[in-house]
Amino acid sequence: MEKTLKRWLPLFGLPTLAAFTVGFLVPFVMGMALSFCRFTTVSDARFVGLANYKSILGDGDFLHALWFTALFTLVSVVLINLLAFSVALPLTKGLRGTNLFRTVFFMPNLIGGIVLGYIWQLIFNGVLAMFGRTLTYSPVYGFWGLVILMCWQQVGYMMIIYIAGLQSIPGELYEAARIDGANPRQILFRITLPLSMPAITICTFLTLTNSFKLFDQNLALTAGQPSNKTQMLALNIYDTFYSRAGWEGVGQAKAVVFFVLVAGLALIQLYITRRREVQQ
């Protein structure tokens, strides 16, 4: 079987492989290499060792963006997962209207980041106008604005996954627990939650990576204002590349750091939650 199939590599494998190389592998390797260079275009790159990385340490905006992003991610992950799980629980009971509610809660996820950012900019500015302020008055406003926006967009998506996870728990376990005399709280913490770990793993992974990598919504909602104090890492990197000349190398180095952070976070998170999964 394998032998006959092997000859067909060109048809089956090549298109994807070629595109993958051009669209990912080559840019990735180039990016890694260029992070150690000073350049304005690819051809005039000059090797400068760790100079780019060193200048990151002194980049106030970057460090602030790092802190802001980390805080934002933490808050978002906790809030979104709590809300999504809480909403998912009642929606698995098959009560009237469940389908409609599911539909409504998921809908915001389909709307793109840029569009989303401007919608909420209007709303926040409208609300804040009643107190004589605007969204860019303080980074705190921008922070919570982003959190609210993120929740609105992501809760529905995570809710779907939690619903799927909850529905995969055999009903017999609940019956057995009720016969054993467990009250609803005990059932929740000793049965429902542990058996939902696979869904929790996925949702945590997705919210973690989505929040940390956030760009479109950041750009549209606040564009980093005031004074780059609501600028998240992705936007900071973009700015470094494109808002002024001469900093491309630093931008690339920042991107590498960004990548390492995301990958590291993801791996740690997966390791922790995977270990707590219960095999069915």
Place this chain on the structure above:
Amino acid sequence: MASIRFDHVVKTYDNGVTVIPDLNLEIQDQEFVVLVGPSGCGKSTTLRMIAGLEEVSGGGLYIGEQKVNDLPPKDRNIAMVFQSYALYPHMSVYRNMAFALRLKKLPKGEIDRRVREVAAQLELEPYLKRKPRQLSGGQRQRVALGRAMVRDPQVFLLDEPLSNLDAKLRTEMRAQISTLHKRLSATFVYVTHDQTEAMTMGDRIVVMKDGRIQQVDTPQALYDRPKNRFVAGFIGSPQMNFWQTEVLRGPEGWRLRGAGLEFGMTGWQLEGYEGKNVTLGIRPEDIHAEEVMIKAHPDALVRGKVSLAERMGSEIYAYFASGGQKLIARAPARTGIRGGDEVVMALDLNKLHLFDADTGERIPRQG
């Protein structure tokens, strides 16, 4: 001509494990051959090599006069029935059966005729429009069979096709497959782990273990003259009784001592075994409770308390221990043996099998 020949065939997997070291087998045209053996003995691998689903690592595989080592499955004029039926889930029964013919670009009328003919033979006509998931296990199995029949191949390969059916269906389908073989002029190669299926269906049976052929013979020959201890224990239900006996030289010839018995043996080539052990085998049906037999073999009597008596209807399987050796005997139902009874039975010394205690090879009779 659809004979099949394995000429020093070797099968080694990519990880270096050689599962079949040296296979030599000749299957005649239109023969019904059964490959039987325990899990992992290589029977399915052998079948799949004939199909072309597994590569032949060494040696030559021939279908007819043609060496087919490198020939892809679709050019070998074979059809296969899988254990799990492997029906195309998104196609109706009709299209499942017509698929191969459509690939060959046969005219539509011809395809329709063949499919309906086979469907009639297998009583599948009412289900032609249904999808596999709407069928029962037995119906699916018949579709798998039909899919193979429609192609009119030289060689039919069947990989444990009845394993997933309940007992009654299995008996019915066994008969159907045997009848089918007689009707079609094709070679059948059938793989099973069930020795009852093997014994009832095959012209010849190939007993395999650990990738090697233990014995190739007709069912009766396998039963009467197993070549080694493994074949002797594998064929026949309930399993043959085995115990170690010591070979002694007595005044009138050889004597065997074991299981609390000692008796004389004539007509066996026991040279070189003096003072050593040989494995004695006797089938449960050759341990007799009748008076006649007890009188005929007075020094080959076993006695003990029946720990379990399984009533099979026409027979009783009596489990007891004699001289410290656990035994099973088949007795006619009229003996009325029950658990707890004390029994005396005679070994039919003409039906003994002796095997070398180390190699397991059969020790031949003289003459």
Place this chain on the structure above:
Amino acid sequence: MKSRQASKRLKNGLFLVFFSVVSLAYLMPIGIVVINSFKRKAYINKYPFSLPTGRDFVGLENYRAGVEAIGFFEAFGWSLFITVGSVSLILLCTSMCAWYISRVKNRWTRAFYYLCVFSMVVPFQMVMYTLSKTADSLGLGNPLGITVVYLGFGAGLAVFLFAGFMRSVPLEIEEAAMIDGCSPPQTFFLIVLPILKPTMVSVGILETMWIWNDYLLPTLVLDQKKYKTIPMAIQYLKGGYGSIDWGLMMAMLVLAILPVILFYVSCQKYIIKGVAAGAVKG
């Protein structure tokens, strides 16, 4: 017994009320945007939450002006072309590739699989600059070429999902097809692909949602003077120094959301099912 029934009905009633309120609140942002799209620009900023009355009501003026200002319908056309083209390309190529690496197991296929998984964690910023330069040098800065870029960047996730699902396609069915006379392409297109349909839908939906709403990749790769997608067009409304004509913006936002909602309402069941299935595999 009766009181249990009663309290259950009460709970259901509360549930219904609570969720209905939350649902309405959830949809309000959209409602607000729609309302404001009919208002005059100045009034939007001052009174964003009031309904348009005689003075502020400008009918479809915002829409007309906005469409002209950013070429919305062209942007819509390009978004549609790029999304449909890229998703089709991805589904076709990655499913074939995933099948190949699932059936031919050697060092290379395993390495490729791990590379795909790896690519899912890499943020776009890492390759943003170099990718745009690479695409430039290969002349991929047009709607046709960008589908290849999307295939390249989106292959990782798609191959991963397809390969995961491939394990539940029984090998015996493919073997039966080979014995029946199929060549590998026939086996794939006639037998494997129909069985893969649910996964196709899941992957297709995920990729569609990503590509339709994507801002950064097309901005960097496409020749902006000639081609714009909807997210790019929306961002274009933001003029120099961050000034925005809110009248036009509101109208364009409505137009941007409209196709998404229509698509959602018509395929809602498949979308939700696809999302759940895709995530579980992940």
